[in-house]
Amino acid sequence: SAVISQKPSRDICQRGTSLTIQCQVDSQVTMMFWYRQQPGQSLTLIATANQGSEATYESGFVIDKFPISRPNLTFSTLTVSNMSPEDSSIYLCSVEDRNFGPGTRLTVL
C-alpha cells in the first residue's frame, strides 16, 4: 500500500493568514483526497483531487477557501485561506487504497 507523508505536521497560525499543506505519495495514484477533522468531530471530505483536472469540492467547501493543486501523480497541496479559529482542525490526505497520511494539526489563533 502507498506510503503517504504530509508537511507540516502541525502549525499555529494567525487569523487572516493562509497555510499550504503538502501531501506526498511514494507511488503514482490517480485520485487523492483531502479531509478535515474538527475537534471532537469525525472526518469530512473536503475535495477530491485528480491530476490534470480541477478538484471536485464537497458541499460546504469552496475553491476560494480551500484551493488545491495536483501537479503530478504523487503530490498534492491544500491551502487553507484567510484562516479563522473555526479552521482549527486536523487536515488529512488520503489515496485510493484507503490509507491516510499522518495528518496536519492546524491551530488558528
Add this chain to the structure above:
Amino acid sequence: EDKVVQSPLSLVVHEGDTVTLNCSYEVTNFRSLLWYKQEKKAPTFLFMLTSSGIEKKSGRLSSILDKKELFSILNITATQTGDSAVYLCAVLFSGTYKYIFGTGTRLKVLA
C-alpha cells in the same frame, strides 16, 4: 441524506473486557464498510467489509457486516490499554473512492 452512525459515543472498560462497537448506515450506492483506529491524527485501517455474514478477524479484533439490517459490529476481546483510541467506521460509495465517516466511538481501556 446519507449517514453513518456509531454507538456508543464513548466507552470505558477495564483490561481483559470484551467490547462491541456498533456502526449503522443509510447510504445510497453502498460498496463497502471500513473500520479504522485513530490514536493521534491519522486513522489506521483495520478492516474492509463488502459481503454480509463473513467475519473478518485480526488477532483480538473481529468485524462482521449485515447488509440486510445495514449495520456492522467491531469486537475487541481481551482488551488492552493499547486499544484505547477512537474507532471510526466509514462507508465507501459504489463507483467512487468517496467515504462518509461515522461520528466515532472513543474507547478507553483502564489498567
